[in-house]
Amino acid sequence: MQILIKQPHLEKLPKGEKWRLTIHLEIEKGESHTLWYEIPSTFVDYLSTEVADTFVVAYLLYAMQHKYDIISERPVSSHLLAMLNEYLIPFLSGINKSLYPVKVIAQEYTGTFNGNHCGTGISCGVDSLSTVIYHGMEEQVSSRRIDTLTLLNTGYYGHNEGNSEHYQSYVSQSAQFCKKFGYAFLTVDSNVSNLTQYDFLSAHTYLTCSTLLLFQKYFHTYYYASGYPVFNFEPNFKDPAYYDTFLLNCISTASLDFVSSCSVLSRVEKTKLIAAHPDVVKHLYVCLSGDATHNCSKCEKCVRTMLALEALGRRDVIADVFDIEIYRKNRVRYMSYMLRNRRHKVYYKEIYDTMRENGLSIPALAYINILPCQFELTNYKNRVKSLVKSSPLAEKIARKMLSR
Ligand SMILES: [Zn+2]
Incomplete structure (x- = not known):
């Protein structure tokens, strides 16, 4: 075979x-x-x-x-x-x-190509912007300094034939960032994720880096933004972010070196780095809502980032980049979500620890709150829907209940 x-x-x-x-x-x-x-x-x-x-x-x-x-x-x-x-x-x-x-x-x-550029992806998320600062604006070694940013249609925008349109809606955001800060911009559309139909979370490094291997005459170093710090290395297939430091070495070549960027920083430290650059933080876009125009302040990634900014004492940035009214209104629920997840989710543990270190008081209500966040309700609904779809008995019960 x-x-x-x-x-x-x-x-x-x-x-x-x-x-x-x-x-x-x-x-x-x-x-x-x-x-x-x-x-x-x-x-x-x-x-x-x-x-x-x-x-x-x-x-x-x-x-x-x-x-x-x-x-x-x-x-x-x-x-x-x-x-x-x-x-x-x-x-x-x-x-x-x-x-x-x-x-x-x-x-x-056995030959080599002679690329002389360094790059990273520009999704404008926390991992991406911290890499641009760490290996672009603040990189001391000139030959390793980022000069090109990329946006690739390799799975993040879905697996269907129409995903090119969805991806195109994000291109101008990234192109504007490159223009403002003086980076070259490379964008590539592809059907690789439509054909392979991988679960994106478990395959993102393969999809993205494979596409970059097309450009070995351009890049000699590419910083692939790490999702988890190297301190949390795990041989866990669910997400290559756990084992990127090993994986990226395996898929590098003599011409193109992939580096797991900022892998020594926690997510809170990356957020702090971005917040220290007022001109960059304005472009922070972490949202999962699918609307490229603004951060919704309600999805899990928006919530996580707003809590990290509060832990760092940067409510001013929440007001600039998110909807501070939505945050104020839901702050107890968001804190409650952090408390419930601080033992088994790395990001929430980091945020909780930073709040304690910085002496931030967590409202007592957050400890007893039982009301879920909006994204939790959406997740429950989707789970019930997929359960109903996969089980004929559950579908029968749901139909009976609806016909009453
Ligand atoms: Zn959002």
């Missing part, structure tokens, strides 16, 4: 501003995938299509889920080829028993 990666094909799109790189993958049982990437014409000369690194990393989990060896007609960078077969595949099949220990079979590519 195998996936055969064929030769890529590059063509200019009609309007001339973009190029499309297409790659055909032949999969057993007569199935095939046509994977594409749309690249701005200003970056097309930097494509490293001599190697199949991108496609191998993008399809690694897919191949392991379906027990397919990956065979490539193009060579794979030697460091990547060795690390995949000798470290990453055994590691993944060790931590997730539903993944098969498959093989990547290709010729090794």
